[in-house]
Ligand SMILES: [Zn+2]
């Protein structure tokens with residue numbers, strides 16, 4: 001009995017020092033636990049030389065409630081925040097962090113598959129209605145031709161959402177509804193695409209589905225976090241992601257599980273799972289070669305019936321520190337430690353205002369009214385009458401004319 005306890009103690013001590021935050025001893029029945037297994041958003045200041053990296057989407061294009069599509073949020077100690085991809089469904093996880101939208105204005109896209117930018121619409125319009133005071137900024141690769149690049153995609157995104165923007169422009173400042181795009185060459189290797197306030201972000205080419213996709217390297221305070229986009233393992237990642245503090249790389253479902261669970265044919269599964277994406281064994285080979293302080297695999301529906309298959313494949317080749325990411329996993333990265341926890345956040349989060357004053361709405365008459373006289377003539381007066389006392393009181397209470 002004593003021997004078993006000793007072994008358990010050694011195992012937990014090892015895992016604590018390697019990665020995981022451990023709960024400490026509760027010394028008093030009225031006290032608090034000295035350490036937490038979870039991160040409650042907004043309750044911890046970030047240290048100057050620290051990075052907080054949050055998985056807001058880790059799944060697949062057919063996003064599901066348990067796992068949205070790709071999105072990672074990097075918060076660095078100087079206060080800057082960077083979204084790497086905003087895949088379908090991921091903004092609900094981002095919103096639950098209750099970060100003012102003004103702090104979420106920088107988006108870096110690895111490529112233009114919907115599972116990596118499908119929720120740009122939610123960030124764009126949602127943030128516009130919920131307190132962002134300035135344009136969104138998007139960084140992304142050029143394409144092999146102009147119409148395969150990020151600038152084309154965003155220009156036509158805004159055209160597709162013309163009705164949305166035109167109707168909002170009547171009641172809201174147009175400024176936060178704008179998107180600026182900074183394109184960069186997807187073939188450039190380890191090229192700086194962003195450098196400000198001690199943060200450097202570089203891009204690497206990736207091998208995935210067509211020309212254009214990239215991976216990113218974020219460096220801050222002597223720390224290096226690599227955010228791998230979709231790719232077959234490539235030599236640029238091997239060369240420049242080496243010695244990363246945290247290295248994120250996709251690892252796909254096994255071909256067997258793609259057939260079993262995703263309804264793919266064997267021919268499709270072997271192509272998708274081992275040629276344009278990274279198999280568990282190939283992921284393991286990448287990580288055992290670059291040897292990060294901590295490796296993160298993502299881009300598969302991570303559940304009881306798939307987790308072990310991916311893990312076993314990786315462990316054939318790589319035995320180092322590893323997380324198989326799910327949504328709301330968070331890593332605090334510093335020189336001293338990499339601490340992994342899960343986020344506990346509200347399902348019913350509200351947007352939180354930032355420090356900037358909201359821009360004034362357009363002056364009456366300055367923007368064409370998008371509602372015609374014909375449509376206005378259909379307003380049903382009994383509804384107006386029913387709400388009139390409430391409207392009058394609200395206006396009186398708030399000094400409105
Ligand atoms: Zn993709």
Ligand SMILES: [Zn+2]
Pocket residue numbers: 070113115116230299
């Ligand atoms: Zn993808």
